[in-house]
Amino acid sequence: MIAIEEAQQIVLSRTRFMPMEDVPLLQAAGRVIAENVHAPWDIPMTDNSAMDGYAFSSTTSVREQWVVAGFIPAGSEQTTLVAPGEAVKIMTGAPIPPGCDTVAPIEEVEQTTNGIRLVAKVTSGAHIRRRGEDVRANDLVVASGSVLRPQEIGLMVSLGRTEVKVYRKVRVAILATGDELLDAGSIPVSGRIINSNSYSLAAQVLEVGGEPILIGVAADSGEATREKILEGLHADILITTGGVSVGDRDFVKESIQALSGELLFWKVNMKPGKPVAFAILEEKPVFALPGNPVAAMVAFEMFVRPAMLKMMGHTRIFRPVVRANLLEEMKNGGGRPHLVRMQVTLKHGVYMATSTGNQSSANLTSLTQCNGLMKLDANTTITSGSSAEITLLDRGFEMGETAYGTS
Known part of the structure; x- marks a missing residue:
């Protein structure tokens, strides 16, 4: 087995940038330019008014009143000179006419019989957006x-x-393996389960900004597995789930090797997700993830997600890490680092965390209640009240339920 960090470096060293493409601007949102x-x-392309008001020359601001000599709505302009003693009514965004260098907002102006007068002091040059200031x-x-x-x-x-x-967005083919799998929408029966992994992984691909392609289920045979793996190579990345351990019907690793794939690692020193493999096959990255739902999703987080982000041009490819106070004792008596599913909260500016309970790699609900992962080293105990680093899977808990300044 190799360490998580070493496996990540191997993955990142063997992934390449996606080709570039021209897209409409709205399709580019969230992507890397x-x-x-x-x-x-x-x-702005010209000096313009920042307020609805009246434009005039500040050299005549000692006057008590001005004659209103025109009106410039947004979208219009006046090219004739505004004479001393005159003002023009102007709307927000309209160009400042020649002869004017100051705008008085409407609420600081009073109408008179012959024009307007100021009811508040206006600084010379006020309320004008200058050309090129942005x-x-x-x-x-x-x-x-x-x-x-x-x-x-x-x-x-x-x-x-x-x-x-x-x-370009990464296209990710997702292949599940196993005769026990039923299609989504099926009614499960004894000995058979619904293929949820393909959909969990597809949702993770979407969250990263990629395009998932579900290519179905490979039956438990070497021939069927090889056939579906070749189908998946039409995408930029292939993810398989299940069939990568050491069972009699685990054909994924041997199928990759039979197709002349370069197996770069198999088995990572982590729990859950030890039986994960990474290979290059026909110049495409192939991630063989475990079949247990939590193990598959955690392995995706550790290896597939950063690879996808790098391929799509991102430079920040790892989740944020915070230090949180633990609300319970955390103990790992095993020989592998344990990626513990944690629930993180924020109270009075302090992060606090507790486990989501049963940490079985088959319990998907332990992830639905989770917003962070804590790496607990082998044969380690951390006492309640101590602090530990938590990798945040989402930050929705930091959002407020009320508006700024309200309680």
Whole structure:
């Protein structure tokens, strides 16, 4: 067996970036951009009003009132000079006309018989957005390798872009093995179970940003397993689940080798998920995961997820780690590091964690109650009240139930 960290390094050293493709901007959200984007023009393109109000020259602000000489709605502009002693009504976003350098908001202006007068002091140059104050022409606004969030999408639309070059999504074929498996929607009978692993793994692929391809179930024979493995090589990654241990009907590892695959490791020093294998077959990464549901999903977290993220251009590929206070004693009397399913909470800025109970690798409910994994070394006991590092699988528990500033 090899260590988790060594296995991860082997996986990452043998995975390659996906090809690049041009996609519409909305399809690029959450993906990694594969080009530098420079601004073709200033934003804003001209000085414009930041408020609905009145524009005038600050050199005449000592006046008691101004004659209103025009109106500039958003989407319009005035090119004629505004004379001293005159003001123009202007809407937010409208260009500042010649002769004006200040805007007084509507609420700071009072209507008079002949025009307007100020009811509050307005600083010279107030309430004007200056040309290029957000972006200057030729600025680098989005760097290659960035993850495109809604704000980057909006900025690129402002710069006239409708498409962007990103790394292609990873297509992941998912193959379950075993004569005991029934299709989703079936009624289980004694000795047979529903194939839930394919769907759990497909959901994990979707969460990472990939495209899952369910290719069904391979019967328990070498020929059937090899046939389905070859089908899965049409994708960018192949994941198998089950059939990778040492049983009489575990054909996955020997099928990979029979197809001239390069087996890079088999068995990792971890619990759950020891019988996991990684191979390169026809230049495609192949992850052979255990058949127990928890073991399969944990192995995906450890090995497949970071590989997928790297392939799609991400540089941050590992889950966040926090230090939490343990609410119970944690003991591992076995000889392998145990990835314990944990429930993490946050109270008064302090992370606290407890196990989700029964840690059997067949108990999927231990994962439904889990939002973190704690690596508990072999033959180790950590007392209640001690702190430990927890890898967070999600951070939804950190979100508030009330709005800012309310209780």
